Structure formats: C-alpha cells, structure tokens
Amino acid sequence: MVHTSQPYLGRLAPSPTGLLHLGHAHTFWLAAQRAAAAGGSLLLRNDDLDAARCRPEFVEAFQNDLRWLGLSWTEPMLTQSQRVPLYRAALARLHAAGHIYPCHHSRREIAEAASAPHENGLNDEPLYPAEWRPPPDASLPPLTDPIICNWRFRVPDGETVAFTDAHAGPQSAIAGRDFGDFLVWRKDDVPSYQLACALDDGELGITEVVRGDDLIKSTFRQLLLLRALGLPEPTYYHADLVTDDTGQRLAKRHDALSLRALRDSGQSPAQLIERF
Template identity: 40%
Template sequence: MATSSRNCDRPVFRFAPSPNGRLHLGHAFSALMNERLAKRFGGRLLLRIEDIDVARCRPEFEQGIHEDLAWLGIRFDAAIRRQSEHFDDYRAALDRLQAKALIYPCFCSRGQIMRAAELKETETGQPWPRDPDGAPLYPGTCRCLPPHEAGKRVASGEAHVLRLAMGRAAAENGGEVRYRLFDEAGRVTRVAAAPALWGDVVLARKDVPTSYHLAVVVDDALQGVTHVVRGRDLEAATDIHLMLQHLLDLPTPRYHFHRLLQDETGQKLAKSRMSEGLAELRAHGITAADIRARLGFA
C-alpha cells in the first residue's frame, strides 16, 4: 500500500471528528490540543471527516463541524479527507489481510455472542473474559468454519462481519509490539501494546467495508500522519492499530493521549449524552476567546 510522502519531514497532525452530531467542548479541547502541538513542533494540521457510519452521519452535521472549527479559529492544511469517499482503500487493505489468511467471516450476532458468554459463565462459574471496552470477547465460533461453507454463506448474502484472527496475526507479527508515546514537551517513551486483549476484533461489516480500527490506520498512512493526538478513551484501541500497522507494513505514528472533559456528574462529554454543543454555547453569547481561555488555550 502506497503512503503519502512526508512534507519536507515536517510533523503531520490531524483532527478527525465524525459528523454524527455537533461538536462539544471535548471536541474543541482535542482540536485545540492538536493545533497547539502542531504549532509547537512546526508541523501541519489536517482535517479528516470520519463518516463511515453512513446511517448516523449527515451532511448538516459535517457543515456544523466546519462552522464550529472556523469559529474557534482553527486552520487546516491541505484537502479534507472524507472516509466515505475512500472505501476502495479499505477494501485493498482487507484484501492484503485476506491474502495472508488473517481475516475470516463471522455470522454471529452480538446477542449470540453475549448469550454464549453467559452460558460459559454459568457452566464454569468463572467470568468470561472481556475486552478493554467491557464487551465479552468473541469465543471463536466461526473461526474454524470450513472455507467452502463460509464462502457459501457469504455468497448467499447472509449477514456477517470480517474478524481479525488475532492468534494468527500475533504469530505473523512476531515479538512484542511497541509504540512511541510523546508528551507536550516532545519527550518520547516506548510503550508495549497488548492487542490480544481485544480478541478477534471486527474489521469490516457486510454493509460497510471497514471499521474504525482499519480505516484510521489506512488513513493515517495515506495522509502521512506522524503524530496522533486524541483522548485517553482511545488509548487501549491503539494496541489494535499497532497490530494492523505491522501486518500491513504501514508506518507507526507517535501518540499522545490527552485528558477527557467531564460533565457535572463526572461522565465524559459525549454526543450520546447530549452534551452541550459549541453551537449552543455560541448562541448564548460565548465567544471563541472564552472557549480557548476556559480550556487553557488562551
């Protein structure tokens, strides 16, 4: 897979929101942190629209993203990349993994996986292992299906996902996977990843030929991203990204995980909880300078 060339070796940062709602203060903090570090390290800042979820992403939300970022005064370099326009790139990555026999079709629903985990817990009296997000690990039901049977079910149009065979992937990768963690002063430490904690993760679905994990890895490589700055809630997922980068022979950026903003109940700000958006704050007379000062970016 070809990757974009580095721009005179300047660092490349990116802010990558999803247009499934309006931006809130947590997004503003992440965007401003990317802006700060890009300037501090003499780098470029790119904007990516992560809109692979075609059911929830809407044009009016993308327009809102542009309005909010322009209001904050953040400027981006180069053209915007929209994931929905690059499904062929993700299919190509899946084809590479398929050629190595590292992915397989899975026909189990979330409900079936949950029930299988509960049954095992009842039988053994022990808790079924869960991934870092708290979901039960996939028990591998479809991992050993005969290829002809799996192919016949896929060809018939049966609903399925494509999973990474984590055991085979680990053997293919070989050895310990590490990545570089950097702080705001530029100091770097090496951190060991543990992708096996996620089990056989989903990399694509029947209706969408990718997942967040696969798309973000491919996008970062194609956009020449060298520094990824995002919230601590994505720190554990980075282990999957490291594994995919190694399997696809893609460069590994440096990573920085910033703090998460919380509401008065102590929960992180989120669209799903209808956290107050930047547009609402703007309508109440709050200025961009107020937001920058409030978040520590005056």
C-alpha cells in the same frame, strides 16, 4: 515501522453525527497546538462511514465550529466515504496474507459466549471465543462483492502490543487476553472504524494522532493493522476526556455544551480555551 524524520502531520477527525462539544474542542485545540509547536500542519478528515447517523449539515457545522475556534488545516478536506475503494484494497491485502477470517456470529452471541467479564477496563467488546476461530491454516472463502458477512482480524495470541503515549506514558496489552479478534469489515459492506482509521493514518503519513484517552484500546488494534499492512506507525497523544458537572464524559447529547450553544450564549473561543 515508525515515522522518524518526516515533517509533523497531524489530523482532525470529527464524525458528522451531531454538533461538536467542549470535549471535541479540547482535543482538536490540543492537536492544533502540537502541530504548531512542531512547525507542522493538520489534515481534516470527515469520518462519515456511519451512514445511518451522519448528516450533511453536521459536516458544515463542524467546519464552521473549527474555524470559529481559530483552527486551520490543509485543504481539501478528506471524506472517508469517498475512500472506500482504498479500504477494500487493504482488506484484500489482509485476506491474501491470511490475517482475517469470516465471522457469522452476532454481537449478542459473542457477548453471551464470553466466559467472564473484563475488569481491566481495556475492552470495549468481549473477547471473541477461541473455539469459534477457524484453524490458522484453514482455506479462506473469497471476498464477495458486496461483502455479506463480518470479517475479523486474527490477533497474534500472547503477543504484547506496546507504545509510549506522549501524554499517558507507556501502554501495553496482550493480544488474545486483553483484547481479541476484532472486526475489520461489516456484513453491511462497510469498513470498520479500526481498519479505516489505521489505513488513513498510515497511507496519509500522519506522524502523530491526538485523540481522547477513551481510544487507547483502539490503538493496540490499529497498530496490529498498520504492521500487517506494512504501513508506518504514527506516535500517539491521548488527551484526558472533558467531563460534565457530574463527572460523566461529554457526548453529543450534551447539547448545552455544544460549541454552537456556547457560541450562541456569547462565549468567545478564548473563554473556552481558558477552561482546558
């Protein structure tokens, strides 16, 4: 189910784990340009589910930096940590439909059990071992409150998941071969990025997601979740990543290229945009 005639609605989704850098500015500026060209609008979403790394001062900082760049959004800002009951309700729907199962293996155990390295660049995690999966018709234990074990989404083995990216072109992956069963809820009672992001995009009516091309692999997983939950699918524009002088992708550790540092050095938004 893909959006057809709805007005354009995009989103900016920074995570308050550090200062925004030039790469963020590039992606968010592209999102604003595409929304403006379509006569649409943007939502601002605070992706703050990583409680150990998120800090309130970075929430204020990214809002100031985005306004300095000249970007605007529809108020109020959405905050993921305030939407956890919605994610939990989605988890219950997945549980009732038999799309998920509990996982008691650690990340290290899964990595050590991987039979071969993945060479196609698609995976950011090893394939979950098929022998650890419960049978599809096995009865599921109830969801506890709080959640005390990991829950994984069972991908449809052999199914091709495909979409046409507005920038990168046709994309496809085979579930169970190119990516495996993935986390939707963590044992510390926190929804996964994949579930929270997919639910937000579907329920909020986002018509296009603009983000970095390092997240193409996540799109296949999120499309499966959207379909399992019966939610509309946005279209996607995965932008090229901005790199530093050595060719490494920018990260929040690149303090010299943070928007705060660039602004303090006297650079203007127009000068930054010329670098895109």
